[in-house]
Amino acid sequence: MQRIAIVGAGGAGKTVLANQLTALLALPVTHLDALRYDADWNVVPEREFVDAQRAVVAGDRWIVDGNSTASMPVRFARADTIIFLNLPPLLCLWSILRRRLRYHGGRHPDGVHDRITVGSLRFVLTFRRRFAPAVRAHIAAHGQRAVLIEVTSRRQVNLLLARLDGPARNGGTDDG
Known part of the structure; x- marks a missing residue:
């Protein structure tokens, strides 16, 4: 895992992950x-x-999080790992609400700008039905060499992080 692309609906936890x-x-x-x-x-x-994305993914080591369906080919073609946060819409909406209550709108410390609009809420609510198929199509077309990790719950995200934390603490090996 040296070049990681993270995608998913708003509120799915891309930036946090x-x-x-x-x-x-x-x-x-x-x-x-x-x-x-x-x-x-x-x-x-x-x-x-x-062009800015091309410059980032030209490197040997990176994580890029975000959607931008039109430029997914740029990231997916260079990624060795694609993490697709395909969480339930109501969970994503709850996360957006929590973020709004925590940061009171505007740009928060992680760099996300909290701009809630009818369009952004519609995007979150319809992501699985309308946009997830396009994500999968881009993965199939441009990310064939990447390992796909699709998670559908916060529990699965936590298990992924726990699995990766073991090797990270042991100098990159799984043996303790």
Whole structure:
């Protein structure tokens, strides 16, 4: 696991997982929101956004979290691991609400900008039905060489982290 792409609906925990993996695996992390928006939270031109991703994934070691279906081929073609957080919509909505209550909107310390709109809520509610098939199609087309880890619950995320924590603590080996 040297080049990890993390995808999933809003509120699925992409940024949190990316930060936890960074701590465990000592890989640099890039949050797509940081590439997608400028300092004033304006969308950057698509070409600039894609070029910035190409520069990140050209490296040998990285974690990139975020959706951006249009540029998934850029990340998936270079990833050795794709983590698909396919959590239930109501759990994702609950996470968004908790984040709003915790940070009171705006940009929080992890770099996510808390902007709740009708469109973003619709995206979360329909992600599994409308967007997950596109994610799977991009994985099939561009991520054939990557190991796919699809998780559907917070428990599975925690088990993944626990499994990775053992080797990380033992210098990269599974034997204790």
